[in-house]
Amino acid sequence: MKIKKLGVFDSGIGGLSVLNELITLPIPNFVYFADTKNLPYGEKTPEQIKAFTLHAMDFLAQQEQVDAIVLACHTASAVALEYVQAQLPTTPIWGVVDPVVSAAAAATKNQRIGIIGTPATIMSGIHKTKILALNPSIEVFCQACPKLVPLIEEGKQKTSQLEAALWEYLAPLQHAGIDTLIIGCTHYELIKHEIRELAGSELRLISAPEQMVNLFNQHGLLTRPGHIPQINYYATSSPDRFAVNAQKIVVNLFTNQKVTLPLSRSL
Numbered sequence: 001m002k003i004k005k006l007g008v009f010d011s012g013i014g015g016l017s018v019l020n021e022l023i024t025l026p027i028p029n030f031v032y033f034a035d036t037k038n039l040p041y042g043e044k045t046p047e048q049i050k051a052f053t054l055h056a057m058d059f060l061a062q063q064e065q066v067d068a069i070v071l072a073c074h075t076a077s078a079v080a081l082e083y084v085q086a087q088l089p090t091t092p093i094w095g096v097v098d099p100v101v102s103a104a105a106a107a108t109k110n111q112r113i114g115i116i117g118t119p120a121t122i123m124s125g126i127h128k129t130k131i132l133a134l135n136p137s138i139e140v141f142c143q144a145c146p147k148l149v150p151l152i153e154e155g156k157q158k159t160s161q162l163e164a165a166l167w168e169y170l171a172p173l174q175h176a177g178i179d180t181l182i183i184g185c186t187h188y189e190l191i192k193h194e195i196r197e198l199a200g201s202e203l204r205l206i207s208a209p210e211q212m213v214n215l216f217n218q219h220g221l222l223t224r225p226g227h228i229p230q231i232n233y234y235a236t237s238s239p240d241r242f243a244v245n246a247q248k249i250v251v252n253l254f255t256n257q258k259v260t261l262p263l264s265r266s267l
């Protein structure tokens with residue numbers, strides 16, 4: 001697989017957790033598109049999510065001429081992947097749902113998997129359907145977490161408010177006796193540490209950033225230490241605020257330097 005320019009898409013800063021891992025692959029250029037004007041996607045209807053996602057795909061494919069796109073958003077992957085793939089048949093588009101579902105089904109030992117995600121993702125039921133298609137004897141426990149994305153976008157990562165919300169969502173899954181948890185929203189990757197602290201060290205956490213890199217590795221794109229790509233960012237509103245948040249998240253893993261953002265542009 002040869003990709004010179006990869007588009008990475010999310011409603012906001014959550015997909016940066018995926019970008020952070022993808023930049024270790026030997027791809028020279030990345031374009032990150034944050035649809036900040038329309039977030040949170042998790043509260044939107046399937047029709048709205050499809051329309052927003054298609055708009056972003058059109059921009060990345062036509063204006064930016066990317067070779068391929070990663071939907072670094074579970075909500076868009078759950079609701080709009082097949083739709084946008086059908087609309088843009090010549091641009092490969094990958095979602096994050098299949099890789100995490102396969103990893104979770106392979107990881108569980110007691111056949112009890114939990115999933116946390118946005119209301120739209122949980123409503124779609126896609127993770128559960130796909131897990132049961134792989135192994136019908138697995139029990140899947142789903143939990144919508146409507147409070148998390150707004151708190152994370154507002155930068156309230158380490159607050160008691162976030163901890164209380166997280167506990168409210170994780171407690172029922174723990175009572176259900178899950179041994180594996182799918183982090184089914186890329187925004188939640190930014191609070192993975194807090195999830196780990198509340199959930200305990202025994203629980204297997206399944207994350208899209210790691211699984212997407214595995215997927216690319218399986219297609220022959222092997223992680224290259226020291227690789228520093230060019231990254232361009234677009235935000236559909238409040239680009240300055242997005243840039244400030246993104247600076248804190250996007251890190252070149254090998255030099256431990258924060259990657260400088262080229263000017264974020266408002267569309």
Ligand code: DGL
Pocket residue numbers: 010011012014015039040041042043072073074075076118121149184185186187
């Ligand atoms: N980061 C997204 C996801 O993975 C979407 C969050 C939102 O906009 O509600 O689902």
